[in-house]
Amino acid sequence: MxxxxxxxxxxxxxxxxxxxxxxxxxxxKRWALLIxxxxxxxxxxxxxxxxxxxxxxxxxxxxxxxxxLQDWYSWRAQPRLKFAxxxxxxxxxxxxxxxxxxxxxWLVPHDDGSMTVTFGSDANRLEVTPTLVTAYVDGAPYRIxxxxxxxxxxxxxxxxxxxxASKVVVEYGFAGQAEIRxxxxxxxxxxxxxxxxxxxxxxxxWGLNPLEVIGLMFSPERVDPARSNFDTAVKDFLGNGxxxxxxxxxxxxxxxxxxxxxxxxxxxxxxxxxxxxxxxITRSRPVxxxxxxxxxxxxxxxxxxxxxxxxxxxxxGPIPGIAAIFFTDAGALGKVYAEALENVDDRQREGVKSxxxxxxxxxxxxxxxxxxxxxxxxxxxxxxxxxxxxxxIGAVGAGGIGLKLLEAMxxxxxxDKVAYMVLLILMVVFVFDNLSNAxxxxxxxxxxx
Amino acid sequence: xxxxxxxxxxxxxxxxxxxxxxYRQQIRTRRVYSIIALVVFAIVLAVSLNFANAANSGKFFxxxxxxxxxxxxxxxxxxxxxxxxxxxxxSPYADGSMKYDFTSQRMYFxxxxxxxxxxxxxxxxxxxAIVSTIIGGGIAFCLCFFAATNLVGAGAVRFFxxxxxxxLRAFPEIVIAGLLTAILSIGPIAAIFAVSLHTIGALGxxxxxxxxxxxxxxxxxxxxxxxxWLERVRYGMLPQVLPNFVSYTLLRTEINVRASTIIGAxxxxxxxxxxRLSIGNNHAxxxxxxxxxxxxxxxxxxxxxxxxxxxxxxxQAFEFxxxxx
Numbered sequence: 001m002x003x004x005x006x007x008x009x010x011x012x013x014x015x016x017x018x019x020x021x022x023x024x025x026x027x028x029k030r031w032a033l034l035i036x037x038x039x040x041x042x043x044x045x046x047x048x049x050x051x052x053x054x055x056x057x058x059x060x061x062x063x064x065x066x067x068x069l070q071d072w073y074s075w076r077a078q079p080r081l082k083f084a085x086x087x088x089x090x091x092x093x094x095x096x097x098x099x100x101x102x103x104x105x106w107l108v109p110h111d112d113g114s115m116t117v118t119f120g121s122d123a124n125r126l127e128v129t130p131t132l133v134t135a136y137v138d139g140a141p142y143r144i145x146x147x148x149x150x151x152x153x154x155x156x157x158x159x160x161x162x163x164x165a166s167k168v169v170v171e172y173g174f175a176g177q178a179e180i181r182x183x184x185x186x187x188x189x190x191x192x193x194x195x196x197x198x199x200x201x202x203x204x205x206w207g208l209n210p211l212e213v214i215g216l217m218f219s220p221e222r223v224d225p226a227r228s229n230f231d232t233a234v235k236d237f238l239g240n241g242x243x244x245x246x247x248x249x250x251x252x253x254x255x256x257x258x259x260x261x262x263x264x265x266x267x268x269x270x271x272x273x274x275x276x277x278x279x280x281i282t283r284s285r286p287v288x289x290x291x292x293x294x295x296x297x298x299x300x301x302x303x304x305x306x307x308x309x310x311x312x313x314x315x316x317g318p319i320p321g322i323a324a325i326f327f328t329d330a331g332a333l334g335k336v337y338a339e340a341l342e343n344v345d346d347r348q349r350e351g352v353k354s355x356x357x358x359x360x361x362x363x364x365x366x367x368x369x370x371x372x373x374x375x376x377x378x379x380x381x382x383x384x385x386x387x388x389x390x391x392x393i394g395a396v397g398a399g400g401i402g403l404k405l406l407e408a409m410x411x412x413x414x415x416d417k418v419a420y421m422v423l424l425i426l427m428v429v430f431v432f433d434n435l436s437n438a439x440x441x442x443x444x445x446x447x448x449x
Numbered sequence: 450x451x452x453x454x455x456x457x458x459x460x461x462x463x464x465x466x467x468x469x470x471x472y473r474q475q476i477r478t479r480r481v482y483s484i485i486a487l488v489v490f491a492i493v494l495a496v497s498l499n500f501a502n503a504a505n506s507g508k509f510f511x512x513x514x515x516x517x518x519x520x521x522x523x524x525x526x527x528x529x530x531x532x533x534x535x536x537x538x539x540s541p542y543a544d545g546s547m548k549y550d551f552t553s554q555r556m557y558f559x560x561x562x563x564x565x566x567x568x569x570x571x572x573x574x575x576x577x578a579i580v581s582t583i584i585g586g587g588i589a590f591c592l593c594f595f596a597a598t599n600l601v602g603a604g605a606v607r608f609f610x611x612x613x614x615x616x617l618r619a620f621p622e623i624v625i626a627g628l629l630t631a632i633l634s635i636g637p638i639a640a641i642f643a644v645s646l647h648t649i650g651a652l653g654x655x656x657x658x659x660x661x662x663x664x665x666x667x668x669x670x671x672x673x674x675x676x677x678w679l680e681r682v683r684y685g686m687l688p689q690v691l692p693n694f695v696s697y698t699l700l701r702t703e704i705n706v707r708a709s710t711i712i713g714a715x716x717x718x719x720x721x722x723x724x725r726l727s728i729g730n731n732h733a734x735x736x737x738x739x740x741x742x743x744x745x746x747x748x749x750x751x752x753x754x755x756x757x758x759x760x761x762x763x764x765q766a767f768e769f770x771x772x773x774x
Binding site for chain 2: 040043044047050051052053056057059060061062064065068250253254257258260261264296300301302303304305308309312313314315316317318319320322388391392393395396397399402405406409412418422425426429430433
């Protein structure tokens, strides 16, 4: 039987001897991938122990994590229903989402001094009186009696009604929960969305739907006689006490300015110096070497060091951010520019030189047209990257949206504001990425660097 | 090059003169546009600078003279203090304050053998960077094949994977770190998470671009003999793209060392936090010790990874990847 693909012994031997390096590799080369994987896994195991990952996860506050994440896209109203003189009265914390005398559809006071709290539907509600709270869970009533200092749940209560020492907790899932104590009921009612995002309760525009807002904006009757309704709306929006739109937007602008000015100044600074660092343009080895080491030095000092140093010098704000980005990127851009310059085509320079041009003119017409697209494209890349890193630099103390984010996260209750700022940052980054891509492809064609 | 021939009138035909006129016209238009662009640029820059100065708590020209005052007062008692701070040796100026207390934070292995505090923190930071690069790079490696046009036919999958990468890349690292710090308390895990997620986005993008630029002939050959998708990726794609992948990963390691320092300062522990505390408390010797340690680490990591990359993919200017990273 003859198979055209089969080889005889001689052929096999010939292949073995001619391609010895391919067929007879040392064992460590053949098993390199596996060895690499094993080493990586071992290293990760070591780090698992080194960073105490196991215990840290065990001690993590995971119940709070769910709460924090819910805060990103929803808000809580937290009235305390206090018992006084046989009546129930709602008191709000300082960050109340309702004005003082608002009519709230899920929190209805009755003439006899009792109060009804609705959690989503009528089947899930609390009837609160100072001596007895009737909790309706899925339509079924459970009578929770309030003594002088203890509260007792009925014995047939479901899992949603839970006795916790001297108080009773009623859970309604996402819609909220109520903590019934001897002297008050602490209600948490959760709603999707962000509370009072557009206007806070002090504004005349509070509680209106978008059409009504637009209608009021252009109605001739002035809310504030001193200014037009449109101005009032803008002022109320920017001055929103809870969301601080004006402050956040100006901080965002600071961050953008940091990235823009820092990168631009670094570009302007690195541009002439790169000509000194390039071997083929400045024909002096010591000068080239010195310039390149200066770039390396600037580049190697961490942005963090520059940022903290200049924050000490100038105080928090965009200036330390600009300075940090400037110093790091002047080094990095200088290095990249010098490399681009060393790779230029010499014929164009020779051509300009041969007609008797001065060195400045040779560089202007023989070198710059070749490297300018690369330079600009690199600077645009750095600009994009800095738009992102300026946030972190800000958090270290340079100000801008980064510091604002850090403050909002520090309170552990403003996660909705964090989400808002994250959305703003994502939007800005996308816009700037696309802008810089568009500029780059206009300058050097879509498939260049 | 308009100045080459200023007076072309002599000895030029009518047709050439028309062409020359058009050329002059184009040059003039371009110049006008360039000047407009420059003026707009200058105005934007001036407005930005003015805004930055107004928003800053210290004004630039008021503070500039004092910048060096701070440096002048920020000097250790003698140069040796820096090395004492670096290696946790007792200081002769010790007066019980943290400023001269170099010894209390030693990490003891045995009764006598210890790692100096700052070097230990540096090891933490470098390890954060390496672990994050491994985790992020691993996940990016798995994802990148699903984002490449030449390997995945389903546009929806590609679109989804790419958007996920974009969001991970643009998501502010400090928010991830802050959220995890709130859940897991302060520590390096928050930093690892934050840097890893960012690495997935950054490396994922570079990886799938490499895959898209790969030669499809090996893939075709494998397809012809009936290889499955996994086999095509393993034997047709991987050998081509692996050197570039490793090179980008090494470059990312360099960047991550810097990133984990900064995240550390915001609440991830490591040398970044030590540095922020020491410069904030005016501990000059400690600050300089950390600067020297950081500088030498970063230079060492850069040099090592540069050497390795040059061996792997030849002498390419890999700074080009930085912007995307």
